[in-house]
Amino acid sequence: MFLNYLKITLRTLIKYKGYASINLLGLSLGLTAGVLILVYVLDELSYDRFHTNGDRIYRVGTDMYDIKTGALNGGIEGNGWAVGKLLERDFPEVEKVVYISNGNGLQVNHNGKRIEQRNFFAGQEFFDIFSFPLVKGNSQTALAQPNSIVITESMEEKYFPGEDALGKAMLFEDSLLFTVTGVLKDIPAQSHMQFDMLISFATYESLARGFTYDGGWGNLNVRNYILLKEGVDAHAFFAKARDLYMNYVEEDMRKWGMFMYLGFEPVKEIYLHSKRGNGMGQLGSIDRVYLVSGVALFVVLLACINFINLSTARSAHRAKEVGLRKVVGSSRNYLITQFISESFVLTVLAFLIALGLIGVILPMFNQLIGKTYSLAMLLQPAVVIGVMAMLVVVTLLSGYYPAIAISSLRPAEVLKGKIMTGQRGVQLRRVLVVFQFVISAGLILCTLVVMNQLNFMQNRDLGFNRNEVLIVDVGKVPSGDQTYHNAFRNDLSALSAIESISFSNAVPGRNGWVGQWAHASDRSSEESIGTEFMTIDEHYFNTLDIKLLAGRNFDPNNTADMQEGLIINETAVKQFGWETPENALGKKVDSPSKHPAGTVIGVVKDYHQWGLQQQIYPQAMAYKPHFSRYFVLRYNVAATADLLTQLEATWKKHYDGHDFSYFFLDADFERQYYAEQRLVKVFTVFSIVTIIIAIIGLTGLVSFMVTARTKEIGIRKVLGADVLNITRLLSREFLMLVIIANVIAFPVAWYLTSQWLNGFAYKVTIGASLFVLTFVLAIGTTLLTVGYQTVRAALSDPVDSLRYE
Structure with a gap:
């Protein structure tokens, strides 16, 4: 029996190879996305599962609360x-x-x-x-x-x-x-x-x-x-x-000025769920797992919907076949099994194509999500079971409805040329098309919002100049005292490309001592605030173009500056309760850890020490170059041809045996936006895939509609309708479906992206232009897809149309 089903299925696929090819394209794209994301999700969920006592192991952390x-x-x-x-x-x-x-x-x-x-x-x-x-x-x-x-x-x-x-x-x-x-x-x-x-x-x-x-x-x-x-x-x-x-x-x-409590995290949940950080490796994100899984699920569903639409459209061509099979004795169950068998064979063939696609795009996928997967991952038991389950589900989702619908045709009506035109079938296909474009439009809007936010973060004025700045890290070189690095600094100053040099223990994107508690000396310790404490020299603000609002810079000849001088930012002024930069000058700061403690001699304009995901912290900077690890070099672009070679030669002269460690400040600061950059790529890829699958599904529905209305088109042409009128008539319904899809997708996508944007201290607003652009892309895609087929139908010879049925 199975061989009989298989033989008939293969004959049918060969006979309708055009439809089979389109189905295979849609399903293979969906399965490629589904399998890759399945591997990713199973891998993310497998962290720290190998410990024998994993259910009893917990990491102890510290949570700090404002008193x-x-x-x-x-x-x-x-x-x-x-x-x-x-x-x-x-x-x-x-x-x-x-x-x-x-x-x-x-x-x-x-x-x-x-x-x-x-x-x-x-x-x-x-x-x-x-x-x-x-x-x-x-x-x-x-x-x-x-x-x-x-x-x-x-x-x-x-x-x-x-x-x-x-x-x-x-x-x-x-x-x-x-x-x-x-x-x-x-x-x-x-x-x-x-x-x-x-x-x-x-x-x-x-x-x-x-x-x-x-x-x-x-x-x-x-x-x-x-x-x-x-x-x-x-x-x-x-x-x-x-x-x-x-x-x-x-x-x-x-x-x-704070209360501290212990917090406990199961070792199996640290990688995906921890909010306390991980200094022993990287952390994943359960939200990212949910997001990518959801998008992949929608892509697979769209591929199944595409299959349903195309199978339904093909029913017009197979109606007489079904009628004849029923006349010669085929039962409805036999026909249902036959059509599901076709679905299964197509799904397996699509999976084989998907394996080939996976082999080609796996390096790009690894780069996209930051992993190093190999094809061997597909042989892991959990992945094999997951893939088998996916094939069964896809087969049933894509094959069951067409099988029920086509097998229900009555032989007498079919043989008279009356194919399925019932409202129930038509409405379902319309719902499926709307669903496809809801997903497509939603993903397009989400992609545009994420791209807009990333562009905003990359181009916002940060309060300092990160361009043409190179950082040399001497943190791994034993310093002893400040004089140890003076010779290196003097040789750097002699390089023609170097415009300014500073020495600090932190630079934007790299922290100093975070969470140092301090309070204004004339206030209670219970009013302490958490500050970011940094040590710098007198050239730091000039090198990074940070503006001094009040007071003065550090003076290396003033012993008091090294002992107790502090320069703070605007946010620290406000949180210490001093209202204006001028009022802060001369005020004293106390701290239980002695850092930062001292007298305020200057106030700088707020600048972003961290990416725009975070608020600007209160900052306190002290003149203690001997605690520093970074040489901050502002260089002249016009004279940088041999800069790195010169720097490395100077490094070896003073620190031979130590690795030369450096980075460019602009690129290093950009690291903080890696997650957002990756999200843009993920959304862009999946948006393109869903649009392609939606176009294929729309092609199927238009094909069905044109086939069902072939005689009507011929009659309208005989009565004088021109190509434009017929195209408008046939396209109107689909444009309305896409408009409905946009109306549904926009509020959902707006809510989801608004929730995502709430994770940023500084963010864009979701303007009307993004909705308009999404709408134009969706309508444009629909017009191109529908217009091509409807124009072909409108240009056909009316005599052939009248003969069709």
Whole structure:
């Protein structure tokens, strides 16, 4: 029986190869999008699922609340030094706690060079909690002693090629000698932790100034992960442990002007759901997963709708075939099975074409979403199951209605030439076309809004000049004191292309010390505000063209400036309660952490330290060049032919053995808009695909309509109707359907894009021009598609039209 269905199906596809080709095009485009997004979604959802105890592992973070308003000021992934030990001591629900801290870019000495690898300090409990298998060494002791280091297999091959690294020494920062005590498998890509090396936390204890497990409440620079005991009610534990800060240091927090509480995140949810950041790797976004999944689902649905419309349109050609089959004894169930079989074969053929398309466009898709997928991903069990389910669903969605509709034709009426013209079928096809253009118009409008916002962010006046600025990073070079870099700076000044040089610990797009609490000295500490504290020199404002509104710049000859001088921005003036820049001059600022504390000597105009997603923070800048890491160079474009070569030669003269690290400020600042740039590309690609599929679907419906009205067209031409009248008559209905689709799509797209824009502190308004442009694109596409076929019908010979039926 199956072979019979298959034989008839193949004959039918060959007979109607034009329709089959169009169907295959639409379905293959839809399946290509569907399969690629299926791979992406399954990959995103698989992060941190490999840990044996994953259901009991939680990351402990810190949430900070304003004392007066109770509003959440922000959350971070770090904790005070005492937190982890107190969780283990005070709460029997906790089985294990591990301390982890950044390696601060410790560099490996190798072959006369310093190489930075991703490294972290981690306690000996690390391997008890996480399932990162060691291939060499003892997991119970590998991180127990000071100066111990565990490296990945890739690092063993890099630094000890062909050798066993166990027991070997590795030199860091010219003076730190570590012993390799373990080798672990390379970290899976689907882990929110990405590292090359783990250094024992006992080493951190000896290196971190003043480290103690009994204090350090304000030093939120360590991470704690906990393993709860089996059977523990996690939410009940969270409620008990949340107030740990309040139980121990409430009075200190009042001085800081904030309350802090613990927050707990399941390890399986960190990658997609965390709002506290991730200093151990990148984060994904569950919203992005939902967005891309939704768009891909619509694309697949549009492909199915396109199939339905084309199959329905083809029913006019197959009506007599159905009538004859019924006359010779075929049952309705047999015909339904036959048509669904055709749908299945077409779907499988479309899938095979989609595989070819995937092989071609996979590199572009990887670039689009920032992944490194290979075709081997398609062989993973979850992907195979997902693809099979997709094929079944697409087959049923695209084949069931045409099968029911065509198999319901009555033989007597069919053989007399009366094809399906019932209102029910016509209305359904109209609804499907409207749905297609709702999606298409909605995606076009969304794309235009996202493009408009991105253009706004890229071209807004940021309050500083980011063009022709190059940053040299000396943060990995031990500085000792400011004089260490003076010789390098003097040689840079001698280069003809350099117009101005500054030295700072932060530049726009790269943070200084964020979240430093401070308050006006004549106000209560409970009125503290979070500031971004930076250290700069006297050339910083001139180099970046930042405007000084009141007061003066730093004076290197004034000792008081280095000791207590502060320059703040307009936002800090307002939040400290001083109203105007002039009123702020001479005022004193206090801070529990001593930074920023001092006397205001100047006020600068607000500028965007960060992208337009964020409000401008209160900023406080101190004259402390010896705390800095970035040389900020403004250069003359006309004299930059050999600038990088000259800079690197100067670097090697002073810092030979250290990697020359630099970046251009404009390109680096643009990194903050990477997500928006990628979103524009995703929306653009999917908009084009949906428009193509909608055009194919519209072609099918126009074809059906022209076929059904062939005799009417002939009669109208005989009675004197010209081509324009007939084209207008046949196009009117479709233009009305597209107008209805736009009316439905616009409010939905406006709401969704408005919600998206609410994530930006500075944003565009959704102007009428975007709606007009979307409408014009939708109408223009419809006129071109419908006009081509209707003009062909209108130009046909009326004699042939009258003979048609």
